[in-house]
Amino acid sequence: xxKFLHDANEFLPILLQGVWLTILVTLGSLILxxxxxxxxxxxxxxxxxxxxxxxxxxxxxxRGIPIIVLLFYLYFVMPxxxxxxxxxxxxxxxxxxxYSAYQAENFRAGIEAIDKGQIEAAQTIGMGWxxxxxxxxxxxxxxxxxxxxxxxxxxxxxxxxxxxxITVAELALQGKLIASSTFKNTSVxxxxxxxxxxxxxxxxxxxxxxxxxxxxx
Amino acid sequence: MIELRDVxxxxxxxxxxxxxxxxxxxxxxxxxIGPSGSGKSTILRCINGLESYDSGDILVEGARxxxxxxxxxxxxxxxxxxxxxxNLFPHRTALENVVEGPIYVKNEPRAEAFERGRALxxxxxxxxxxxxxxxxxxxxxxxxxxxxxxxxxQPKAILFDEPTSALDPELVGDVLSVMRKLADDGMTMVxxxxxxxxxxxxxxxxxxxxxxxxxxxxPAKSVLNQPQHARTQDFLRRVLHPL
Numbered sequence: 001x002x003k004f005l006h007d008a009n010e011f012l013p014i015l016l017q018g019v020w021l022t023i024l025v026t027l028g029s030l031i032l033x034x035x036x037x038x039x040x041x042x043x044x045x046x047x048x049x050x051x052x053x054x055x056x057x058x059x060x061x062x063r064g065i066p067i068i069v070l071l072f073y074l075y076f077v078m079p080x081x082x083x084x085x086x087x088x089x090x091x092x093x094x095x096x097x098x099y100s101a102y103q104a105e106n107f108r109a110g111i112e113a114i115d116k117g118q119i120e121a122a123q124t125i126g127m128g129w130x131x132x133x134x135x136x137x138x139x140x141x142x143x144x145x146x147x148x149x150x151x152x153x154x155x156x157x158x159x160x161x162x163x164x165x166i167t168v169a170e171l172a173l174q175g176k177l178i179a180s181s182t183f184k185n186t187s188v189x190x191x192x193x194x195x196x197x198x199x200x201x202x203x204x205x206x207x208x209x210x211x212x213x214x215x216x217x
Numbered sequence: 218m219i220e221l222r223d224v225x226x227x228x229x230x231x232x233x234x235x236x237x238x239x240x241x242x243x244x245x246x247x248x249x250i251g252p253s254g255s256g257k258s259t260i261l262r263c264i265n266g267l268e269s270y271d272s273g274d275i276l277v278e279g280a281r282x283x284x285x286x287x288x289x290x291x292x293x294x295x296x297x298x299x300x301x302x303x304n305l306f307p308h309r310t311a312l313e314n315v316v317e318g319p320i321y322v323k324n325e326p327r328a329e330a331f332e333r334g335r336a337l338x339x340x341x342x343x344x345x346x347x348x349x350x351x352x353x354x355x356x357x358x359x360x361x362x363x364x365x366x367x368x369x370x371q372p373k374a375i376l377f378d379e380p381t382s383a384l385d386p387e388l389v390g391d392v393l394s395v396m397r398k399l400a401d402d403g404m405t406m407v408x409x410x411x412x413x414x415x416x417x418x419x420x421x422x423x424x425x426x427x428x429x430x431x432x433x434x435x436p437a438k439s440v441l442n443q444p445q446h447a448r449t450q451d452f453l454r455r456v457l458h459p460l
Contacts, residue, residue, distance in 0.1 A: 120267055121304035125318035125370055126294040135321055139308050 007187035011178050018174030019195060025091050025160040025170055030153060032096025037103025042133065044108050055104070062101040067162050070094045075166040091163035099156055106148045110141035143214040150207030154200050161196075171195060218243045218405060219264060219296070219374060224273035226259060233259050234270065235429035241374070244403040248416040248437065251426035252452060257409040260426070261376045264407070265289075265296045278373065294322065297367035301379040303359040305351040311338060311362045312347040315369045323370070330369075337365040341395050357388030361395055374405035381412055413456060417441050425449045 043055035062070075075090040085093065114137050122132040164173035175192035179185050219241040226234040233256045241247050249257045262268040264275055266284035275282040277292050305314050315334040319325040325333075338344050341361040351359050360380055367375050377396065381389040393415050400406060400419050410416060416423055420437040425446070433446045444450045 117300060117302055117304040123267060124265055124293055124298040126290050126322040128290060131321055136306055
């Protein structure tokens, strides 16, 4: 135990640098995937044949490609087409796109769970599609969507470690580098695991708080 | 002000409206009665474009109702609807439900809309429930909020789709008395209902619909008290004397 604390004291500053990048990748791709996911979901329920077809196709395409392959594609293949991204940009973009598919399906489930009578009531007071979504459907869908959204946030936090495969020196990669140069595998990876766990706790609490707030009515 | 000319409507292979021709004048209260599945609600839903119809014409103040055209929004703001299951927005208070249309569809100034909203809630007897959420209200109260929400659009007519069918019997009276007051104030109303007492007392005219056609129509008293058609007689007997 004492040895572990000594190691922790020594490695923590380096690992914390990784934590910063982990947070950056997670937050960046969370925002991107939420925006894209909402866009796919709205296209899917738009009732416009071309849009919903395109959205369904995109979601299946994205879901069918492993995240790691998507990341390799963005970081190693895109330069051949003249698009060069930094490792961090590629990581956020790749994870954001990959997770947008899951977000979209979650959002769609929430939207479709809203009673048709709500939409009819909105229509009878003269609301168009966009206004109905903004004022009536989405505010109610949020409550349904939140618990799985929390799940997605935590999965995304953990999957941000895949950014290590394209040289983003986030927490997992920092840990691996320290471990391979010091051979203190036990200490290092225990620390890394504890740090991921620590980061997921605020996310769990945040979702719980939001659920409570949404459920008050 | 509302006119239906030979309206036909199919759901898949089933023809639910087989040529409905009727007119509702300004300030008139028309009750539509008939067995379930006869197409009563479908008529209302076609009038404000919640359903499309296959042939014929529906005119509201001379404008043809087309559920897919842009003009439907203008028609819907003139013809409000009250639903069997209230369909209040559960995430908004009673008052917010009422002002939603005026503020977001008609772009009325907020202060003005809220003031008018409070007055409307008072008119349906719910002034003190302005800040309650729908889940905190009884069915009868929810339906009265829904009526206030419909009134807030300052419609020329209101369509009621079985407004008391989902209510506990002791709450029906509150809703009917609000509707009676509206009728007295000269509101044009089309009411699908099973409340024969209301139809007899308040309606100017009654349409009896069965199997997608108007079987019989006329002044409320004569249709309800001296029905001419055998099907009307049979229906009224079952409704008035269920045992």
